[in-house]
Amino acid sequence: MPGTTLPPVPHYEPPSVTKEDVDWAEFPLIDLSKAKTPEGRAELAPVVRDAMRTHGFLYVVNHGLTQAQTDRYFDIADMPFAQVPEEEKKQLAGKIVENGSYRGYKARRLWTIDNGVRDEIEHYNLHRPIFQQQHPKALQPFLPELRSLTEHNHYNVLFPILRMLALGLELPEETFVNLHRFEDEGETYLRYMKYFPYQTETDEARVKNVWLKGHTDIGSITILWSQPVTALQIMSPDGKWRYVKHIPNGLVVNAGDSMEMLSGGFYKATIHRVVQPPTDQRGRTRLGMFYFAIPSDDVKLVPLAESPVLQRVGITRKCADEDAPTAREWRMARTRAYGLSELQRRDDVVEEQVLNGVVLKHYN
Numbered sequence: 001m002p003g004t005t006l007p008p009v010p011h012y013e014p015p016s017v018t019k020e021d022v023d024w025a026e027f028p029l030i031d032l033s034k035a036k037t038p039e040g041r042a043e044l045a046p047v048v049r050d051a052m053r054t055h056g057f058l059y060v061v062n063h064g065l066t067q068a069q070t071d072r073y074f075d076i077a078d079m080p081f082a083q084v085p086e087e088e089k090k091q092l093a094g095k096i097v098e099n100g101s102y103r104g105y106k107a108r109r110l111w112t113i114d115n116g117v118r119d120e121i122e123h124y125n126l127h128r129p130i131f132q133q134q135h136p137k138a139l140q141p142f143l144p145e146l147r148s149l150t151e152h153n154h155y156n157v158l159f160p161i162l163r164m165l166a167l168g169l170e171l172p173e174e175t176f177v178n179l180h181r182f183e184d185e186g187e188t189y190l191r192y193m194k195y196f197p198y199q200t201e202t203d204e205a206r207v208k209n210v211w212l213k214g215h216t217d218i219g220s221i222t223i224l225w226s227q228p229v230t231a232l233q234i235m236s237p238d239g240k241w242r243y244v245k246h247i248p249n250g251l252v253v254n255a256g257d258s259m260e261m262l263s264g265g266f267y268k269a270t271i272h273r274v275v276q277p278p279t280d281q282r283g284r285t286r287l288g289m290f291y292f293a294i295p296s297d298d299v300k301l302v303p304l305a306e307s308p309v310l311q312r313v314g315i316t317r318k319c320a321d322e323d324a325p326t327a328r329e330w331r332m333a334r335t336r337a338y339g340l341s342e343l344q345r346r347d348d349v350v351e352e353q354v355l356n357g358v359v360l361k362h363y364n
């Protein structure tokens with residue numbers, strides 16, 4: 001906001017990057033500034049297509065915000081946790097089970113991780129019509145900036161990625177964009193997430209150092225603002241867990257269930273999880289900032305069978321088209337069930353459940 005003085009915000013200092021040598025996941029990186037022109041999108045589209053088809057993950061740089069702007073957004077991201085009294089957080093708790101929506105706070109220890117141990121993760125979820133939601137007092141001065149951040153994620157990051165994913169399927173460029181209109185009914189939202197270490201070593205051992213169980217994301221595209229605490233792992237195509245690298249002022253973009261369903265299995269909703277950080281980053285909190293895109297509520301999650309690419313390579317369905325859930329049914333069922341419902345144990349690692357006729361896997 002040029003010409004205006006931004007309200008002061010306490011600084012959040014994350015741990016320095018790890019010096020430990022861990023097994024890093026390798027997947028492509030794109031310069032998003034190139035996606036502003038049709039020629040640039042045509043050049044990047046095959047890279048985005050192959051990344052999302054093979055890995056389900058992509059690194060993004062040059063998304064349009066400076067390092068200083070991103071740093072300020074991370075400072076603001078800590079406000080809902082560090083500057084809001086517990087009583088006010090309770091009043092603004094999301095009606096997760098009642099409404100099948102994360103809007104508002106998710107308290108620590110709501111979910112079961114493993115062996116009776118509960119999570120230590122706090123969320124604050126801002127629905128995209130930012131001004132229609134009640135927010136904590138401490139966040140009020142920052143709402144215009146959060147509205148800008150939401151729009152930036154939606155129009156300057158999500159839309160170019162969706163356009164390139166459509167090109168990758170040889171579909172009209174606006175195909176996915178039209179299923180994610182900012183003003184439509186739906187649950188695309190900005191999420192702040194703060195991980196606290198487990199309170200005892202016993203708990204840490206009982207969950208085998210898992211902080212957030214292996215899962216796929218509900219929506220179409222997740223935009224993760226890269227932060228320095230090394231803890232996010234993806235399951236590589238060879239079945240091994242590997243760490244996602246921190247890219248300063250970069251983004252990590254991944255596909256979720258809704259994208260996998262719309263693309264008939266072409267783009268992969270890759271399993272990922274969060275584990276205890278390396279020794280030189282232990283004992284600290286981990287602050288995350290995300291934009292979770294979910295298609296508009298009335299979008300039926302059936303494969304876009306008109307894609308010439310899908311006609312050539314074939315379609316993988318998770319259920320028959322007539323049984324396919326809408327984006328609304330899917331996100332509500334998954335939100336209600338996540339961390340709160342009984343899972344069927346398949347082996348040491350995998351647990352399963354069936355939602356809307358679709359088999360869903362969870363990994364420890």
Ligand SMILES: O=C(O)CCC(=O)C(=O)O
Nearest residue numbers: 193217224232272274288
């Ligand atoms: O904290 C992270 O890095 C990943 C979080 C995540 O996977 C999720 O909230 O779906």
Ligand SMILES: [Fe+2]
Nearest residue numbers: 215216217272
């Ligand atoms: Fe996730």
